[in-house]
Amino acid sequence: MVTTVVSTMSGTQRDAAVWQTLARVPDPEIPVLSIVDLGIVRSVEWQADELVVTVTPTYSGCPATELIMSDIGRALASAGFAKHRLEIRLSPAWTTDWIAAEAQARLADYGIAPPGVKAVSTTHVIDARALSRRDRGASVPCPRCGSMHTREVSRFGSTPCKAQYACNDCLEPFDYFKPH
Amino acid sequence: MVSDRILFDYLLRLADSDLVLAQRLGEWVGHGPALEEDIALTNIGLDLLGQARLWFAYAGEVESRFEETGRSEDALAFSRDSGEFRNVLLVEQPNGSYADTMARQFFFDVWHGLLLAGLVGSHDARAAEIAAKARKEVAYHVERSADWLIRLGDGTDESHARMQAAIDDLWMYTGEMFETDDTDRALADEQVGCDLFALAQPWREVVDAVLTEATLSVPKAAFMQRGGRRGAHTEHLGHVLATMQWLPRSHPGAQW
Numbered sequence: 512m513v514t515t516v517v518s519t520m521s522g523t524q525r526d527a528a529v530w531q532t533l534a535r536v537p538d539p540e541i542p543v544l545s546i547v548d549l550g551i552v553r554s555v556e557w558q559a560d561e562l563v564v565t566v567t568p569t570y571s572g573c574p575a576t577e578l579i580m581s582d583i584g585r586a587l588a589s590a591g592f593a594k595h596r597l598e599i600r601l602s603p604a605w606t607t608d609w610i611a612a613e614a615q616a617r618l619a620d621y622g623i624a625p626p627g628v629k630a631v632s633t634t635h636v637i638d639a640r641a642l643s644r645r646d647r648g649a650s651v652p653c654p655r656c657g658s659m660h661t662r663e664v665s666r667f668g669s670t671p672c673k674a675q676y677a678c679n680d681c682l683e684p685f686d687y688f689k690p691h
Numbered sequence: 692m693v694s695d696r697i698l699f700d701y702l703l704r705l706a707d708s709d710l711v712l713a714q715r716l717g718e719w720v721g722h723g724p725a726l727e728e729d730i731a732l733t734n735i736g737l738d739l740l741g742q743a744r745l746w747f748a749y750a751g752e753v754e755s756r757f758e759e760t761g762r763s764e765d766a767l768a769f770s771r772d773s774g775e776f777r778n779v780l781l782v783e784q785p786n787g788s789y790a791d792t793m794a795r796q797f798f799f800d801v802w803h804g805l806l807l808a809g810l811v812g813s814h815d816a817r818a819a820e821i822a823a824k825a826r827k828e829v830a831y832h833v834e835r836s837a838d839w840l841i842r843l844g845d846g847t848d849e850s851h852a853r854m855q856a857a858i859d860d861l862w863m864y865t866g867e868m869f870e871t872d873d874t875d876r877a878l879a880d881e882q883v884g885c886d887l888f889a890l891a892q893p894w895r896e897v898v899d900a901v902l903t904e905a906t907l908s909v910p911k912a913a914f915m916q917r918g919g920r921r922g923a924h925t926e927h928l929g930h931v932l933a934t935m936q937w938l939p940r941s942h943p944g945a946q947w
Contacts, residue, residue, distance in 0.1 A: 571824055572741025601745070602820035604827055637804045637830075637893070639900035642837040665727035666835045667734040675727060691827060 522557075529555050529562065532590040536582050539575050540670045543621040546579060550609025553600055562587065562595040567605045569691075570671045607672075607691045618688060619654045624676065626690040651687050653678035663687075693881045695756045698815070700777065701878050702753060703767070704920050706746035707778035710768055711928070712799060713739040714935050715786060724789055731835065732792070738828040743768070745821045769939040773928045780919040781864040783928040787857065790843055790850070794857035797836035801897045802868045802890065804829045809885030818883065837901045844905025851906065858902070859910050866915025869894070 520528060533555075534547040546552055546566070554565045564583060568576045580597055587595045607626035610618075615625035650659050658680040668675040673686040716736030723729025747764040755761030762770075781799055786792045807829055810822035843850040869891040871879070878884025902909055918924065938945060 568741075568824075570738060570741060570828060571745055572737035572739070574737065601824050604820075604824040606827075637801060637808075637833060637897050639897040642834065642897060643841070643900040643904035665731055666831065666838075667727070667731040669730075671734045671737060689831070691831075 525557075526555055528590065529564070529587070529592060532586050532592070533564070533583065536579070536586045539578050539582070541618070541621075541623065543617050543623075544610070544614055546583065548610060548614035548617075550607075550611075551579070551605060560594060562592050563598060564595060565598045565600045567600050567603075569605050573671055575670075605691070607688060610688075622654050622685060623673065624651045624654045624685055624687040626688045651676055653681060653683065654685055655683050656681040661685075693878055693883050695753050697874050697877050698883065699750055699753045699757075700874050701884055702746050702750035702818075704777040704874075706743045706750060706767070707776045708782050708799075708803075709739040709743035709746065711776070711778045711931060712782040712796075713737070713743060714931055715782065715784075715795075716792075718786055718934075719792070728789075735796070735832050735835070738825075738832070742821070742825045742828070745825070749817050749821065765939065769936045773924050773932055774922040776922060776924065776928060776932070777920050778924075778928075779864070779868050780916055780925055781861065781868065783919075783925060783931055784861060784864060785927055788853055789839075790853040790857040791860070793836055793839040793843065794854065794861050796832070797840050797901070798861060798865050798868075798898070800829060800833035800836045801894050802865075804833050805890045805893055806885050806887070809890065812882070813884070814882045840901055840907070841905040844902070844907040854905070855907050858907055859912070862910040862912055863914055863916050867917040867919060870917060870920075872920070 618625040660679040664675040713736040751761035807822045807826040813819040843854040879886045
């Protein structure tokens with residue numbers, strides 16, 4: 512029985528087992544990333560004998576959030592962590608900077624241009640001059656051929672976290688995980 | 692200390708503007724001028740709906756401090772009538788043409804971004820964290836709607852004329868966004884809410900810059916409609932609510 516194994520683990524082993532379990536829960540829209548890769552698991556704690564996993568949503572309206580929460584609950588229960596509670600934390604707000612470099616490389620292999628790492632702006636005010644410029648934004652490398660000669664097709668793609676791009680050289684359309 | 696009743700009212704204002712605009716954007720599903728636009732508009736609607744839910748959930752908790760129970764997100768969204776809605780009049784205006792939808796979105800997005808930037812520093816920790824999250828999403832919305840204003844305004848004669856007409860028609864709904872009443876003042880004094888009056892100038896600077904780039908003129912008309920935040924709405928809101936609320940009111944407790 513899995514539960515027996517869990518009950519004999521040390522605290523560190525138990526935490527490692529929880530993180531391993533969570534690292535096997537895929538993002539439902541981007542299965543090449545786990546929810547741990549995505550950076551949405553904020554903490555794993557024990558309150559007496561209850562496991563508390565804290566998760567932060569990517570976008571406020573992301574329809575995958577509820578599915579992710581139920582996937583986490585199922586994965587924990589089947590790994591022997593039946594007594595658990597899931598909490599949502601909003602602050603600090605999720606950023607793509609929390610997607611690890613190794614996971615970003617996997618995204619590119621999968622055909623999604625990764626967001627890269629940007630300094631998180633804490634004082635983002637609306638800049639009139641930037642808004643009235645027509646040509647904004649650095650170009651995004653094509654995940655298939657590496658060309659920088661790409662164009663934005665639409666600011667939103669198949670999910671709220673992605674934009675649609677196309678490569679002018681290899682002509683392939685691709686998704687771009689927006690820096691957020 | 693700000694009274695919970697005042698805070699509740701303020702949270703409904705934030706939630707209702709998000710919800711009503713989300714519903715309006717949802718009307719574009721399957722009707723967008725191109726598939727990409729259909730997807731983009733509904734994604735923005737989804738962001739706004741998510742933000743509305745965060746505000747409603749908090750409002751319900753605040754309500755439970757002075758009523759026997761606080762209402763759920765669904766009860767707040769689906770069981771109030773138009774006179775109880777606190778959204779600004781701008782967001783309930785019909786979708787019209789794509790120029791009308793984009794002009795409405797642009798005016799709202801700039802205001803929304805400035806409002807949330809102000810709320811990030813709120814002394815109410817929960818409001819501050821919701822604002823911090825929402826602001827990142829809205830930064831993207833405003834870039835997109837500004838792009839469309841420029842593209843249509845500085846496009847063909849037809850698109851320019853339509854965009855100018857949309858700007859002119861909606862202008863009278865913009866003044867209300869910067870009006871402050873007792874609720875706003877009470878919350879601004881406690882550094883919980885944002886001083887709306889102070890947003891007027893930065894809003895105007897952004898609008899002027901983008902309209903100029905779009906070769907559009909800023910309307911001269913000074914008359915402004917008002918009343919949304921005290922529940923006096925245009926006739927359009929009732930129709931929006933009829934569509935949005937019909938199912939949960941006809942089939943209470945219905946589940947997918």
